[in-house]
Amino acid sequence: MKRTAFFISDGTGITAEALGQSLLAQFENVEFDKFTVPYIDTPEKARSVVKRINDVAKRDGLRPIIFDTIVNREIRELVSDVDGFMIDIFETFLDPLEKEMGSNSSYTVGKSHSIVNDRSYERRIHAVNFALDNDDGARTRHYDDADLILIGASRSGKTPTCLYLALHFGLKAANYPITEEDISDQKLPAALREHRSKLFGLTIDPERLSIIRNERRPNSRYSSLKQCREEIEEVELMYRRERVPYLNTTAYSVEEISTRIMVETGIERHAR
Amino acid sequence: MKRTAFFISDGTGITAEALGQSLLAQFENVEFDKFTVPYIDTPEKARSVVKRINDVAKRDGLRPIIFDTIVNREIRELVSDVDGFMIDIFETFLDPLEKEMGSNSSYTVGKSHSIVNDRSYERRIHAVNFALDNDDGARTRHYDDADLILIGASRSGKTPTCLYLALHFGLKAANYPITEEDISDQKLPAALREHRSKLFGLTIDPERLSIIRNERRPNSRYSSLKQCREEIEEVELMYRRERVPYLNTTAYSVEEISTRIMVETGIERHAR
Numbered sequence: 001m002k003r004t005a006f007f008i009s010d011g012t013g014i015t016a017e018a019l020g021q022s023l024l025a026q027f028e029n030v031e032f033d034k035f036t037v038p039y040i041d042t043p044e045k046a047r048s049v050v051k052r053i054n055d056v057a058k059r060d061g062l063r064p065i066i067f068d069t070i071v072n073r074e075i076r077e078l079v080s081d082v083d084g085f086m087i088d089i090f091e092t093f094l095d096p097l098e099k100e101m102g103s104n105s106s107y108t109v110g111k112s113h114s115i116v117n118d119r120s121y122e123r124r125i126h127a128v129n130f131a132l133d134n135d136d137g138a139r140t141r142h143y144d145d146a147d148l149i150l151i152g153a154s155r156s157g158k159t160p161t162c163l164y165l166a167l168h169f170g171l172k173a174a175n176y177p178i179t180e181e182d183i184s185d186q187k188l189p190a191a192l193r194e195h196r197s198k199l200f201g202l203t204i205d206p207e208r209l210s211i212i213r214n215e216r217r218p219n220s221r222y223s224s225l226k227q228c229r230e231e232i233e234e235v236e237l238m239y240r241r242e243r244v245p246y247l248n249t250t251a252y253s254v255e256e257i258s259t260r261i262m263v264e265t266g267i268e269r270h271a272r
Numbered sequence: 273m274k275r276t277a278f279f280i281s282d283g284t285g286i287t288a289e290a291l292g293q294s295l296l297a298q299f300e301n302v303e304f305d306k307f308t309v310p311y312i313d314t315p316e317k318a319r320s321v322v323k324r325i326n327d328v329a330k331r332d333g334l335r336p337i338i339f340d341t342i343v344n345r346e347i348r349e350l351v352s353d354v355d356g357f358m359i360d361i362f363e364t365f366l367d368p369l370e371k372e373m374g375s376n377s378s379y380t381v382g383k384s385h386s387i388v389n390d391r392s393y394e395r396r397i398h399a400v401n402f403a404l405d406n407d408d409g410a411r412t413r414h415y416d417d418a419d420l421i422l423i424g425a426s427r428s429g430k431t432p433t434c435l436y437l438a439l440h441f442g443l444k445a446a447n448y449p450i451t452e453e454d455i456s457d458q459k460l461p462a463a464l465r466e467h468r469s470k471l472f473g474l475t476i477d478p479e480r481l482s483i484i485r486n487e488r489r490p491n492s493r494y495s496s497l498k499q500c501r502e503e504i505e506e507v508e509l510m511y512r513r514e515r516v517p518y519l520n521t522t523a524y525s526v527e528e529i530s531t532r533i534m535v536e537t538g539i540e541r542h543a544r
Contacts, residue, residue, distance in 0.1 A: 014290065026362075027377055029378075089294075097359070105298035254397075259285065
């Protein structure tokens with residue numbers, strides 16, 4: 001069975017999409033064709049998306065599932081007049097929240113992913129720059145300033161994780177690759193020793209690492225399963241010996257790796 | 273008035289947080305203290321978070337607002353036994369969705385931000401590597417492979433936008449800085465001319481640009497308002513002359529810039 005789903009918003013659509021994905025993922029036996037439609041913020045755009053959805057309903061012979069986070073009431077009403085099954089997030093939750101808060105909502109569009117709080121937004125952008133400047137052990141002199149230093153073998157997931165931690169959470173995360181020389185030394189590289197409390201190790205199954213490395217440098221010693229096995233074994237040994245907390249990233253997305261690192265290190269998500 | 277809010281999940285908590293932020297942002301006259309609590313996936317953790325919330329309720333003299341995306345029913349029931357105002361997302365929407373779908377949900381935890389669909393996850397990670405390899409005009413020989421090439425004056429927001437487009441949407445976005453030499457040439461740099469259809473320009477108010485540049489190189493010619501004014505004027509002139517679509521990023525977050533670029537260029541968000 002295949003159903004079409006729309007995530008509709010008068011803002012970026014990021015919230016509608018996240019919620020919709022999360023709910024639809026619970027229906028494993030249904031295949032979904034999913035579309036995100038942001039910035040539906042005029043009656044014209046509302047009518048045009050209604051037409052589009054109605055066309056799909058006709059084509060599919062099944063009404064589409066619609067998740068919407070449209071704040072504007074007039075637009076929301078226009079969109080609700082559609083041949084679809086609506087999950088209307090503001091309609092559902094704003095009323096009870098207003099009662100609880102004893103206060104009216106402001107019905108302002110696009111609050112959640114805008115520069116509401118300038119300082120926390122700036123913190124995120126600074127953190128991205130920090131991650132780029134301190135990627136791959138490029139510099140170690142800014143480690144005093146880091147919230148976190150990710151270490152691990154080449155291609156174990158350090159860089160995307162640092163960037164996600166920066167973009168999403170505003171954390172300054174540096175990363176340092178553990179090389180063969182570091183391993184043969186059998187101890188923490190000198191640059192890391194004085195920042196022990198900020199270290200977090202990543203590891204990964206050698207089989208997966210070998211596949212990832214082969215995409216970069218096919219059929220090299222660097223990518224060989226033998227080399228990956230040796231490096232990972234030594235790196236994990238170092239983590240245990242030096243008591244560096246670590247995580248195997250093989251089965252996890254950057255979102256999950258980032259969240260787990262924050263839980264493990266006790267960095268609280270005190271949301272913006 | 274100040275209220276405490278909790279975003280609770282047995283997964284990463286990213287969905288609960290996005291939805292909660294989005295709804296709370298509608299109450300502009302209320303100040304919120306917000307906490308995200310992920311991986312509440314055992315009865316012990318559930319009891320511990322209940323205790324934490326009850327303590328806050330006592331301290332505040334007002335019950336906290338709780339947004340939860342806990343999939344597991346047993347855990348959800350434990351958490352709902354709390355002195356708080358619950359917005360329970362799965363409780364609210366799964367039943368009607370099951371009816372509509374004529375199918376039971378699988379109640380599987382942590383679907384939405386896990387590596388559900390391996391291929392689309394890999395695409396995102398490849399896109400991050402692409403963005404890093406093709407940042408700041410470092411290389412132009414991979415532009416054939418790019419979905420998009422962002423251009424603009426130094427510090428107008430290209431790099432964070434490329435990284436967001438990659439991490440969130442899996443788009444391969446390169447970026448190329450328009451330098452003074454390019455401007456004095458009065459035409460598109462040679463490396464860009466053959467990729468005209470992929471170009472998207474960023475611009476920014478000179479006053480804002482000068483502030484951002486001053487953080488990097490204080491009191492330099494590069495950061496001076498005069499220099500920023502001249503560069504932005506010339507860059508915008510080039511966009512118009514060369515018919516490159518462009519966006520002023522001054523008031524927008526990376527989420528909004530990315531979404532607007534995708535709308536403008538017609539790149540559809542066909543969600544994972």
